[in-house]
Every structure is written in structure tokens, then in C-alpha cells.
Amino acid sequence: xxxxxxxxxxxxxxxxxxxxxxxxxxxxxxxxxxxxxxxxxxxxxxxxxxxxxxxxxxxxxxxxxxxxxxxxxxxxxxxxxxxxxxxxxxxxxxxxxxxxxxxxxxxxxxxxxxxxxxxxxxxxxxxxxxxxxxxxxxxxxxxxxxxxxxxxxxxxxxxxxxxxxxxxxxxxxxxxxxxxxxxxxxxxxxxxxxxxxxxxxxxxxxxxxxxxxxxxxxxxxxxxxxxxxxxxxxxxxxxxxxxxxxxxxxxxxxxxxxxxxxxxxxxxxxxxxxxxxxxxxxxxxxxxxxxxxxxxxxxxxxxxxxxxxxxxxxxxxxxxxxxxxxxxxxxxxxxxxxxxxxxxxxxxxxxxxxxxxxxxxxxxxxxxxxxxxxxx
Ligand code: NAD
Ligand code: DAU
Numbered sequence: 001x002x003x004x005x006x007x008x009x010x011x012x013x014x015x016x017x018x019x020x021x022x023x024x025x026x027x028x029x030x031x032x033x034x035x036x037x038x039x040x041x042x043x044x045x046x047x048x049x050x051x052x053x054x055x056x057x058x059x060x061x062x063x064x065x066x067x068x069x070x071x072x073x074x075x076x077x078x079x080x081x082x083x084x085x086x087x088x089x090x091x092x093x094x095x096x097x098x099x100x101x102x103x104x105x106x107x108x109x110x111x112x113x114x115x116x117x118x119x120x121x122x123x124x125x126x127x128x129x130x131x132x133x134x135x136x137x138x139x140x141x142x143x144x145x146x147x148x149x150x151x152x153x154x155x156x157x158x159x160x161x162x163x164x165x166x167x168x169x170x171x172x173x174x175x176x177x178x179x180x181x182x183x184x185x186x187x188x189x190x191x192x193x194x195x196x197x198x199x200x201x202x203x204x205x206x207x208x209x210x211x212x213x214x215x216x217x218x219x220x221x222x223x224x225x226x227x228x229x230x231x232x233x234x235x236x237x238x239x240x241x242x243x244x245x246x247x248x249x250x251x252x253x254x255x256x257x258x259x260x261x262x263x264x265x266x267x268x269x270x271x272x273x274x275x276x277x278x279x280x281x282x283x284x285x286x287x288x289x290x291x292x293x294x295x296x297x298x299x300x301x302x303x304x305x306x307x308x309x310x311x312x313x314x315x316x317x318x319x320x321x322x323x324x325x326x327x328x329x330x331x332x333x334x335x336x337x338x339x340x341x342x343x344x345x346x347x348x349x350x351x352x353x354x355x356x357x358x359x360x361x362x363x364x365x366x367x368x369x370x371x372x373x374x375x376x
Pocket of ligand 2: 103104105106151152153154205206207208216217218219221233234235236240241242277310317
């Protein structure tokens with residue numbers, strides 16, 4: 001496969017679902033909302049978007065499509081079997097993409113129960129209702145049906161500086177309650193394929209960044225804090241490494257896997273952009289110095305503050321994405337520094353969005369997570 005295949009894929013996946021409905025779970029969150037917006041913008045078909053609207057779900061992300069007849073938003077829980085059964089009966093989807101999850105590592109350290117409930121019990125209930133629906137389909141519809149589970153690279157654990165990047169055969173070694181709950185959900189997906197032959201696909205992606213990310217995660221937190229003259233908290237020595245991928249590249253990869261991935265397979269997705277946290281923070285500060293010279297504190301790097309480390313903090317993640325490149329032709333398109341600049345610009349242009357998500361409960365979270373982290 002070559003790069004040309006990716007370009008053609010827009011046409012191929014458009015044809016595959018253009019007269020069909022897909023279910024997207026967690027489509028009011030960061031990646032899910034980016035995915036739904038892109039799916040509709042590329043006219044790929046109808047979407048039923050089911051989301052519980054936890055603190056991380058935000059209907060404002062979907063403002064531009066809320067009255068679009070190709071998009072139906074339904075509030076509900078993936079752990080609610082009766083709710084799911086009703087949706088399957090009513091809308092007969094051709095595919096399900098499961099983004100719904102509790103997704104923040106620090107929150108999982110403060111309280112793992114919600115992670116087990118949604119990521120494990122929720123995924124199980126979703127699989128079970130999907131299986132019942134799929135087993136009632138005609139032979140050809142059942143053959144075409146797909147259940148795509150969106151997982152993470154964190155299930156593979158941590159890497160030393162000289163280790164090769166994670167491949168699809170790297171052994172699971174989850175280190176946080178979040179990663180453990182995602183690993184458990186992956187195993188359930190695998191088991192439903194192996195035991196019942198449910199046509200599943202699983203993706204493992206590295207750190208995403210871009211518009212609509214909730215400011216508990218590093219990049220939007222830095223931008224929100226820096227523009228208000230607040231400290232930029234760096235856990236530990238700041239030398240932890242993440243492999244960054246712009247969110248639209250992740251969304252494209254999911255569409256490619258959905259349309260062309262081999263049933264039962266797993267695909268790693270990464271940006272080939274490994275950076276130390278401290279370097280990322282300096283890059284954000286430099287962009288902000290240029291784009292937002294009116295901040296209370298300039299240069300923004302003056303706000304950098306090393307704080308107590310995250311317990312069990314994984315040192316390094318890195319993805320080997322050669323399988324999805326070789327088999328499906330996907331490659332990331334957005335260079336890290338270009339994506340970072342677009343992201344900073346988006347947050348600066350959407351102060352109302354930031355103000356809305358950082359009001360109320362967000363403040364409780366910030367106090368809980370950062371007050372006990374005195375300066376390192
Ligand atoms: P997010 O926290 O921004 O969004 C999660 C969404 O799921 C929210 O809209 C929330 O309301 C919804 N949700 C939570 N519990 C639910 C439930 N029980 N039923 C229905 N909806 C529920 O997360 P995100 O960063 O967009 O991540 C989406 C998926 O991608 C997750 O599965 C995550 O593990 C995975 N992932 C994320 C990244 C990343 O860097 N953000 C990287 C790799 C994989
Ligand atoms: O690798 C994929 C994963 O990436 C996803 O599965 C998760 O859902 C997603 O949250 C993300 O996990 P991380 O823990 O890597 O992301 P986070 O933005 O929380 O942190 C990124 C790095 O920055 C990490 O090394 C911790 C550090 N950090 C984070 C915060 C919030 C800080 O130094 N200070 C902070 O205040």
C-alpha cells in the first residue's frame with residue numbers, strides 16, 4: 001500500500017457507510033466529538049451519538065451539528081443494557097465505534113471505581129448487547145458489521161529510553177488503574193471475537209492533542225493556566241516522554257481501520273513524535289509568547305513549576321505504527337509543531353468554551369489534584 005491509498009480511502013469509507021447509520025459512543029468527549037464532526041464533514045453517513053455526558057462530555061463540542069439531520073445525540077450509559085437494546089432495535093447500525101471511557105490517569109489514581117464501571121462493566125454490556133443484535137442480522141449484514149474499540153498505548157506499560165517502540169505484539173503491562181481498566185476492556189473485546197466471532201477491531205493510540213480537549217490533560221491545562229498567569233505544573237523532573245498525535249490524524253486512522261482493517265486484528269496508531277514533557281511545555285510557552293503577548297506573565301516560561309510526581313508515572317510511551325502503515329496505508333499528516341500551534345490558536349479563539357468547561361466541578365478537581373502537590 002502507498003500514501004495514495006489513504007487519499008482514496010475517503011472515497012472508499014464514504015461509499016461503505018454513506019447510506020447507513022453508525023453508533024459512536026462517547027461522541028461528546030474530546031476525540032469522539034472530533035471524530036463525529038469529521039465524519040459528517042466528509043459526508044460519510046449517519047451517526048447516532050450516545051454519551052452519558054459525564055464531566056468530560058460536552059454538548060458545546062457538537063454545537064455546529066446539533067440540528068443536522070445526519071446526527072442524533074442520545075444521552076445514556078454504555079453500561080445500561082436496556083437503553084442499548086432500545087437503540088439497536090430502533091436504529092440498526094452498520095458499525096459501532098466505542099470511544100466512551102473514563103480517560104484521565106490522575107483521576108483513576110484518586111478513584112478507580114468509575115473506571116471499572118465504565119471501561120470494564122460498560123464495555124462488557126455494550127459487547128453483550130452488540131452480540132445479541134449482531135446475531136439477529138442477515139448473513140450479509142452480519143458479515144459487514146464492525147465493532148471498533150478505541151484503546152490506548154498505555155496498556156503496554158512503560159519503556160526505557162533504549163527500548164524499541166510498542167508493537168501490536170508487545171505484552172500487556174498496564175501500570176495505572178486507568179490503563180488496567182482499558183486492558184481489561186481490550187481482553188473482553190478479544191474474547192468476544194474469539195468466542196462468538198463478533199467482527200471486532202481494536203486500535204491503540206498514543207497521546208492526542210487538539211481542539212475540544214478537556215483542560216485536565218497536559219496541553220489544554222498549560223494553555224488555560226498560562227493565559228491566566230497561573231503556574232504550569234510539571235510532574236517530577238519533566239523528562240517523561242509521550243508520542244504526540246494530532247486528533248484529526250487519529251480520527252482518520254480510525255476511519256481507515258473501520259473501512260479496511262482485518263476483523264479480529266489490533267492496530268497501533270502513533271505520531272512518530274516523541275517529546276519530553278518539559279520540551280513540550282517550553283514549546284507551548286514560546287507559541288503563547290508570540291500569539292498572546294497580553295498574558296499577565298511574560299515570558300510564559302516563568303510560570304513553569306516542578307511539582308510532586310504522579311504515582312507510578314510511566315516514563316516513556318512510543319508507538320511503532322508500521323503495521324497500519326504497511327497494511328492500510330495510514331500515516332500521520334500533521335507535524336507536531338504545526339499541530340501545537342493550531343491547538344494553541346484554537347484555545348485562544350475559544351475563550352467561552354474554556355470558561356464554560358473550567359467553571360463548577362473543574363475547580364474541585366484542580367484543588368484535589370494540585371493542592372497536595374507542593375513544589376518539588
Ligand atoms: P474524554 O474523557 O474526553 O471523553 C470520554 C467521553 O465518554 C465523554 O464524552 C464522556 O461523557 C463519555 N462517557 C464516559 N462514561 C460513559 C458511559 N458510561 N457511557 C457513555 N458515555 C460515557 O476521552 P477522550 O480523550 O476523548 O478519549 C476517548 C477514547 O480514546 C477513550 O476510550 C480513551 O481511552 C481513548 N484514548 C484517548 C487518548 C488521548 O490521548 N486522549 C489516546 C488513546 C486512546
Ligand atoms: O497515551 C495515551 C493516553 O494519553 C490516553 O490513553 C489517556 O486517555 C490520555 O489522558 C493520555 O494519558 P497521559 O497520562 O499521558 O496524559 P496527560 O495529559 O494526563 O499527561 C501527559 C504527560 O504530562 C504525563 O507524563 C503527565 C504529565 N503531566 C500531566 C499533567 C496533567 C504533567 O507534568 N503535569 C500535569 O499537570
